[in-house]
Amino acid sequence: MRASGEQAEGVAISDAVAVERTxxxxxxxxxxxxxxxxxxxxxxAYRMTGNKEDxxxxxxxxxxxxxxxxxQFAGNANFGTWVYRIAANYAIDRLRQRKNEDSRREQPAxxxxxxxxxxxxxxxKDARPSPERLAGSAQLAARMKEALDTLTPAERTAIVMRHWxxxxxxxxxxxxxxxxxxxxxxxFRAVQKLRLALKPFVEPRGAARAVGTES
Amino acid sequence: MKHATEEExxxxxxxxAKGRQAMAAHLKECAECRAELSRLEEVFAALDAMPVPDPxxxxxxxxxxxxxxxxxxKRAKWWEAFLVPQRLAVAGAVxxxxxxxxxxxxxxxxxxxxxxxxxxxxxxxxxxxxxVGQHLGKSEMVLVELSNAQxxxxxxxxxxxxxxxxxxxxxEENRLYRQTAVQSGDRAIASTLDELERVLLDVANSPGEVTxxxxxxxxxxIAERGILLKVRxxxxxxxxxxxxxxxxxxxxxxxxxxxxxx
Numbered sequence: 277m278r279a280s281g282e283q284a285e286g287v288a289i290s291d292a293v294a295v296e297r298t299x300x301x302x303x304x305x306x307x308x309x310x311x312x313x314x315x316x317x318x319x320x321a322y323r324m325t326g327n328k329e330d331x332x333x334x335x336x337x338x339x340x341x342x343x344x345x346x347x348q349f350a351g352n353a354n355f356g357t358w359v360y361r362i363a364a365n366y367a368i369d370r371l372r373q374r375k376n377e378d379s380r381r382e383q384p385a386x387x388x389x390x391x392x393x394x395x396x397x398x399x400x401k402d403a404r405p406s407p408e409r410l411a412g413s414a415q416l417a418a419r420m421k422e423a424l425d426t427l428t429p430a431e432r433t434a435i436v437m438r439h440w441x442x443x444x445x446x447x448x449x450x451x452x453x454x455x456x457x458x459x460x461x462x463x464f465r466a467v468q469k470l471r472l473a474l475k476p477f478v479e480p481r482g483a484a485r486a487v488g489t490e491s
Numbered sequence: 492m493k494h495a496t497e498e499e500x501x502x503x504x505x506x507x508a509k510g511r512q513a514m515a516a517h518l519k520e521c522a523e524c525r526a527e528l529s530r531l532e533e534v535f536a537a538l539d540a541m542p543v544p545d546p547x548x549x550x551x552x553x554x555x556x557x558x559x560x561x562x563x564x565k566r567a568k569w570w571e572a573f574l575v576p577q578r579l580a581v582a583g584a585v586x587x588x589x590x591x592x593x594x595x596x597x598x599x600x601x602x603x604x605x606x607x608x609x610x611x612x613x614x615x616x617x618x619x620x621x622x623v624g625q626h627l628g629k630s631e632m633v634l635v636e637l638s639n640a641q642x643x644x645x646x647x648x649x650x651x652x653x654x655x656x657x658x659x660x661x662x663e664e665n666r667l668y669r670q671t672a673v674q675s676g677d678r679a680i681a682s683t684l685d686e687l688e689r690v691l692l693d694v695a696n697s698p699g700e701v702t703x704x705x706x707x708x709x710x711x712x713i714a715e716r717g718i719l720l721k722v723r724x725x726x727x728x729x730x731x732x733x734x735x736x737x738x739x740x741x742x743x744x745x746x747x748x749x750x751x752x753x
Binding site for chain 1: 502530535537550555563
């Protein structure tokens with residue numbers, strides 16, 4: 277079996293050196309970057325797409341795109357962050373495309389050109405099982421998976437980047453191609469929808485109160 | 492005091508600095524808002540509990556194996572691709588022979604006013620002129636074919652997949668030449684290449700089959716930018732420049748001249 281890029285090097289080289297060598301035509305140097313950052317990008321991709329096959333496809337495409345655009349990569353930036361962003365951009369495009377295809381298949385009459393992303397909240401409500409049926413963390417995880425699937429691509433991207441990866445609002449805004457205030461709202465909207473979808477499970481009946489009221 | 496809204500609680504939890512102290516003080520006093528915050532927290536706990544399958548320790552190596560065959564060779568700096576011996580193989584056997592012979596001929600001239608001609612920048616310029624000329628020729632053909640095509644009446648879809656693929660392959664080439672032109676300060680060529688790149692991208696990003704309306708819009712965009720005329724003008728200028736160079740013998744060394752005929 278062939279040794280990995282880093283093992284073959286003997287001493288691990290930095291991302292910056294690997295980028296430089298790749299740009300100088302040493303294709304094998306790119307292997308170091310791929311091996312070093314794949315798992316991290318995979319976690320993002322899995323959380324965004326919700327399944328292994330799509331996640332793996334996103335990872336591959338992200339590294340292919342990063343290689344093609346490597347000349348645009350500023351040497352002082354962090355390669356990991358950069359390829360993460362490429363993956364997030366690709367994943368969100370994929371999610372949008374899939375949502376469009378799904379809604380075209382399911383509700384051809386409702387989908388018109390330029391129509392905004394449909395609010396899946398109603399579907400969550402309709403599909404909500406009773407609290408009794410939801411018991412144990414496996415069901416909670418399954419319910420959360422369903423709830424995540426009903427988010428719009430932008431909401432899903434925003435919550436994944438913010439909650440799991442601790443990305444700054446500016447970074448999220450860049451991927452969503454929006455401003456920071458809109459990005460912040462998108463994260464909040466995602467949280468609201470997830471909370472509503474999980475309510476029967478994580479909140480006892482009658483526990484929620486009308487917020488913003490006088491105490 | 493008024494209870495905090497869900498949004499305010501989320502902003503507080505998210506680390507928002509605005510109204511932070513007041514919210515902290517309120518939460519100390521208000522058990523109901525504390526309970527609401529902890530209910531909100533459960534959503535995040537549920538998110539944290541979402542498993543991500545471990546792709547395995549060798550995942551990075553697997554990704555590399557999958558993408559490595561799809562990675563194109565990276566060309567280093569434009570001049571290096573032609574001037575550094577080990578890059579000649581990448582640049583292509585024919586080009587390598589021509590350039591190597593050209594350089595060898597130049598290098599044999601040590602003295603005299605022609606020495607300047609051995610300057611790699613002069614050589615690079617000449618190669619650039621030829622290469623850009625060819626690139627513009629290929630781009631012009633794609634644009635002419637698109638501009639002149641007339642869909643049959645009643646045709647629902649027009650197949651432009653071949654032109655689209657050609658445009659796609661020309662975009663990358665165009666970008667390299669444009670960058671080189673910018674670096675060497677040739678604004679006129681850089682500007683035309685910049686406009687050409689937009690048109691090529693337009694075509695490259697179009698679907699393989701387009702409706703007559705979409706096709707008409709592509710033709711319109713090509714015509715509006717007047718890119719065909721600009722490309723032709725630059726090509727002509729490059730031809731003139733190249734002819735001018737050829738008509739002025741660059742060196743007196745006959746051996747070198749013979750070599751340069753290769």
